[in-house]
Amino acid sequence: MPSPAGLFDEESRLKAIAAKACAENVDGLLDSLSGVLEPGQEPMVRQKLEMMPVSFRLVYVEAMLGNSLASSVKAFCSECCGYDRESTGSCVCKGCPHWPYRPYQK
């Protein structure tokens, strides 16, 4: 029988697999936003989703749902730095209003 830690690892692994499968499906992500997008907004959102790495899509969707300012900053900074986590965390644009909140700081 697996240890509780082993079960947690397996659960985390399965959640990660499900999230990745979900993130790869742009149409499914757009469906999850259907209640919040304004008329004419979907093509722009689709274009962004298709252009960004899959691993950044869920944060972007969370931001677009309008429920998380933290996700909004994370998505914005990630796009600003070409989806490079190292560059985002070490951003030197200290005049940017997002700078104190930028993700991936060390």
Ligand code: SF4
């Ligand atoms: S803090 Fe840096 S990475 Fe974030 S939006 Fe501003 S300039 Fe871009």
